[in-house]
Amino acid sequence: MTIKSKYNLIFILIIILFFIIVYLCKINTNNQHNLIKINEVTRSIFYAPQYVAIELGYFEDEGINVELMTSNGSDQAMSSIISGSSDIALVGPETAVYIYQKGKKNYPVIFASLTKRDGHFLVGKEKKEDFNWENLNGKCVISNRKGSLPYMLFLYITYIKKIKPKIIDNISLDSAPTAYISGAGDYINLLEPSATSIKNKTNSNILKSLSSETKDIPYTVYSCTSEYFNSNKKTISKFVRAINKAQFWIEKNNSETIANSIKGHFPHDNLENITLFVEKYKENGVWNQEVEIGKKSIDFLKEVMINARELENGTDINKIFKNSSDINEGN
Structure with a gap:
């Protein structure tokens, strides 16, 4: 090979390398552009449709890349979207209501519902x-922190049952199981898989599903800031479709099939237990068949918050709830 031929070959290789780098950069840019950072309030079988959407590629089908983070409480998850470290939070709706009531300009809005019933069990x-x-x-009943929706719903149950337990409401979400183990309460409200774990560790029993009450x-x-919502309606529309697909898939499949699809998110639980937890939640009807939030459920949220004295009677919170027409507006 002549010197000229060598230079030509090197030049061609440089050109090829250049286009490869440009192509990879373009892919990376597109991935970053379509990346959604989700911050969930805690890790639980209760949120199975979200994990199904991830594992079955429903987000990918919509051209979305998802990065999932887990907090310990709605306050932390909501703070992450306010600060911009996350795009979307999976939280209780009350956190958005509280911020809206403070008159924040970039208040959180709610555009989809994952669950429609309380997923806690009384242990x-x-x-x-x-x-x-x-x-x-x-x-003494260890409940969630005062002002949280689990706390307010349990308070509502005590109201309609006309009972007066002593509700412990100052223990953090991640510390509550340890507090119960150490003898801090006679009862505790827990999601799965925590409820079964504590049942086995303390010789207790799962007495009641709160979803039926x-x-x-x-x-x-699912909540995001007003600014994010208004600037990313197409992305949110795709996100909603992915969750809807997962909810429909869960409705049509049995508990073991669902458990198999989400088991990677629960490495400390075996398939048998995960299947059992999924079956409980399916029987209790906690998952929505569609993400749209109806007026009756919003009205009941108001009723529960008013009963807990966390919302003044007559306060209009409808503005923070966005439906499909709001999402598709301008698309």
């Missing part, structure tokens, strides 16, 4: 067959 040391709501009178409510929702 206690008595036998399940001996359980009666009146047993809670005067007893109230009406439909936007219990766990």
Whole structure:
């Protein structure tokens, strides 16, 4: 090979390398552009449709890349979207209501609902067959923090059951199981898989599913800031479609199939237990069949918050709830 031929070959290789680099940069730019950072309030089987959407590629089908983070409480997850470290938060709706009430300009909006019932289970040391709501009178129940939707719904249940337990409401979400193990309460409200884990560790029993005690409510929702919503309606529309597909898939498949699809998100639980947890939630009807939030469920949210004295009667919170027509506006 002549010197000239060598130079020509090197030149061609440089050109090829240049186009490869440009192509890879373009892919990376597109991936970053379509990246959605989700911050979930906690990790639970309760949020199975979200994990299904990830594992079955429904987000990818919509051209979305998802980065999932987990907080310990709605406050932390909501703070992440306010600060811009996350795009979307999976939280209780009350956190958006509280910020809206403060008159923040870039207040959070709610554009989809993942769950429609309380996913907590009441755990206690008595036998399940001996359980009666009146047993809670005067007893200590570890609930979620004061002002959270799980706390307010449990308070609502005590109101309609006409019982007066002592509700412990100052223990953080991640510390509550340890507090119960150490003897801080007679009962505790927990999501799965925590409920079964604590049941086994403390010789307790799962006494009641709280989902059967109230009406439909936007219990766990997807929220983002007003600015993000107004600037990313096409992306949000794709996000909603992916979650809708997952909800429909869960409705049509059995618990073991669902458990198999999400087991990677729960490395400390075996398939048998995950299947059991999924079956519980399917039986209790906690998952929405569509993400749209209806007026009746919003009205019940208001009723629950007013009962807990966290919302003044007559306060209009409808502005923070966005439906499909709001999302598709301008698309």
